[in-house]
Amino acid sequence: MNQKYGLNKPLWDQYLIYMGNLLHGNLGTSFQFNNQPVTQLIAHDIGPSMQIGTQAMIVGSVLGILLGAVAAIKKNTWVDSGATFISILGISIPSFVLAVLLQYYFGYKLQWFPVALWQNFSSSILPTLALAAFPLANVARFMRTEMVDVLDSDYIELAKAKGDSERKTITHHALRNSLIPVITIVGPMAVSIMTGSLVVENIFSIPGIGNQFVQSILTNDYPTIMGLTIFYSFLLVVIILVVDILYGIIDPRIRLGNGGKE
Template structure:
């Protein structure tokens, strides 16, 4: 187990290093500068600002300073957000994004398990067909399109929930539903496929022969064994939530990381872009690491293979 964890930690650190390096040099290759839109500044003022932010140093020095600061959690000062530390901006905006992400994951996965399980039990019936169509539609519709539809019909027309902004729990319902669409559809299709496969296994027939009720067979054998491989979906689902939240947060005016990221891109705010990119990267690789560890505990064969390779 120790070798398995060390190997995963090594890949985690290497991945973050490569992401940090690629992100840094990509920012340097982009056209324009953070001060491109500041036409009122004189050349002398621009040079002073560059000196303050260390942008007048050679690129390799900027790179080393960036890596050293990143290790300490210091991503520098934002160009566009009142020269505030990027780490402070992230800390103040993370709660809203995390709340939406966690809510969307819980709602999407739980509903997906229920719908996928029902579809598997009622396979090859109209119930199965209907739920399959719903899952395909939900996975085909981009989260930002679903967000606009929810905002217009449920928020604006029906007036059931706030259209935009951030306040009490009601403000989170529409963006949560918009973000939960992809996890729901992915989970439902996965559980349906796994349960159909499990329910055709020999040990399920043996359980039925022993006199177990249909409910007992489904819950104690089919569903439980289908949930174990679901662990492998946590990583991809997290990626989908991250990418979807970038636009959905802007649509609903949620003061989260996604909204800040989009604004930073439009203003060439390099420190904020790199800080948010690294935050998302750390979150993703940590989720993948936890997924690997949990799956290794659940299925020792994975752990043993990881230790040998």
């Protein structure tokens, strides 16, 4: 086996061989999954992981923005207190604990959703909610803080003095300017979803790359571990690139290569 996988060679030689294969898109072959190429394993199992990860990102971002905006508009009211309480819960409860609670109450007790396995869209709802809780709370907290500052700024007072309605002032001025700092947490938010999915996928028996990652660690399947680590790193770089592009879309003053001038 050592000879088959080149494990009998010096470490520097193994490293050079691996990096050479990596440049050609070859992540090696799995020890555990019948010598299948790691790239094939990732391609086969990425679907469920991407689905629940994307859903969690969308749900967490949209609901977090709405919750934070409402809390800022209704500052120092019971609505603000309720939103703050929800944010504290979302940040405090780990995704795997929330996953077990959702699985027990909504899957086992109420039987509204499947307890586990991957069957249809309903199978993705509970994992999505478990992964979306922390991003939702984080976005809501940032959004409230930023929007409170924006609503107290001079240009908001100017917009009101010009006769703009409260709805127009919030949607055209306050909301858009509040989103710019919030986007900075999209990268860390993606990391929290990635790391949370490793455990959540195992809890719900989802055949995704998170579950595959954990199984590879338990069986010392080093090529799969390294391949998935590289894939997660690449995915994070892509997300950060998308965030940088979104800066320019949300704030036209931010442009690459023109010194910030229109």
